[in-house]
Amino acid sequence: MFISTALFDTGALPREGATWTAAQPPRRQGVSLELDQVSKSFGSRQVLKEVQLALAPGEFVAVVGRSGCGKSTLLRAIAGLETAEQGSIAVGKGSIAASIRIMFQEARLLPWKTVLENVAIGLPRSLNAAAATLATVGLAERANDWPAELSGGQRQRVALARALLHEPQLLLLDEPLGALDALTRIEMQQLIESLWLSRGFTAVLVTHDVQEAIALADRVVLIEEGRITLDLKVDLPRPRARGNAAFAALEQRLLSRILNRTTATDAAIAA
């Protein structure tokens, strides 16, 4: 049962010996993502109902919603950790399998491996590249420590480095900052944004934090009871200042939309 050769990611990993010598990592274009009529249920409970969503290559989309609305299931379905009963999920165009990596709410580091070995998981021969990636998240000097010695925020940074080492074309973030304190969360948001800007991968962020969604995403998608009920473009210049009036207005609109979905303003926003 535990020993299986099944893998959701069949290819497009960098070759095992691959290292880069330049300080600048190679730019890779993100891939497009297309979900067509995706449905999923656990037992008799339908969690996703005919979800329709398309992302352009390199786009950053945040998925928000109340807990239990199906947003995490959607992300896990894209990652291939859950199978959708109906509909199709297409990552990238053409026949080449795209490289997808997921960051979980918990860092999920192997406690018996050092920080550096954790970053290099799956690519054990690219320790040099792992050290370089660890440096980009600002943890170069913790390479030989055990994960247990790190703080929660540092652990998530290691998890981010681990995902980035595989040079994902699509990075999935499943509430990775949910358990962090407010200051660490803002730092991590800035780090994720700058890495996304420099590397150009496509990103899907699941979060319950509306402010986080608006700060990071090109588009915010709201899921309610398994359906996408709102798709909002965030047209604010980056880096986005939280105190900004336009930011606050958008945040207010989105929040009130989530909190009372039966108010008359719905139609106006959705339009």
Add this chain to the structure above:
Amino acid sequence: MKKQSAWAPWVLPVLLIALWQVSSQLGWLSSRVLPEPWAVAKAFWTLAVSGELWTHLRTSLWRAASGFAIGAGLGLALGLLTGSFHRAETLLDTTLQMIRNIPALALIPLVILWFGIDETAKLFLLAVGVFFPVYLNTFHGIRSADQGLIEMARSYGLSGWPLYRDVILPAALPSILVGVRFSLGLVWVLLIVAETISAQAGIGYMTMNAREFLQTDVVLVGILLYALLGKLADLVSRGMEKHFLRWNPAYR
């Protein structure tokens, strides 16, 4: 402060020995019931000088080590097998659970019939007794490996042997070592009984022999040797935990 805490575990044993010596000297304890500590120390010295003690000790240590190696080795192998493959569990686990409920020592009459009274019988008893703690804990360790970590490792391209070696086995290791530690303690208990089956050497033999001649001091030497060996086995397993689980703050 640090010095104090290092000596603290030994305060109680030393006090007990002092009390024992005093009560023997005052005649509260008859030497037929319990000889004074000094007499036990002298008996130990005599046995050590004559070389008799080392012969017995060597024999017992060899028995304990080989019985443990066979039993724990099989327990580990079968535990890994049933823990990792559901088919192996369905085939083997029920049988093993039934055998587990038979006390190893209840097998003595049968073991004597099968293997006679030589070394094989003793090793068999030790191996059977040591097998189950290791087997059960290995099985449990593999089964309770963090599914989140396994899912993560799979999604990062690990499968088959690398997944087993890097994720499942290390996750099971704390539990396996609990089994090993328990077995190392158990092996001495079983050894005492096994060595009463018509042995020619060994600490158990030495103790039983001394009982025949009412040499209570030698009996006590034997008992204390078991205590020391048990403590030694415990130190070994703790050392293993410290080494293999050094990533875990609870074992540092």
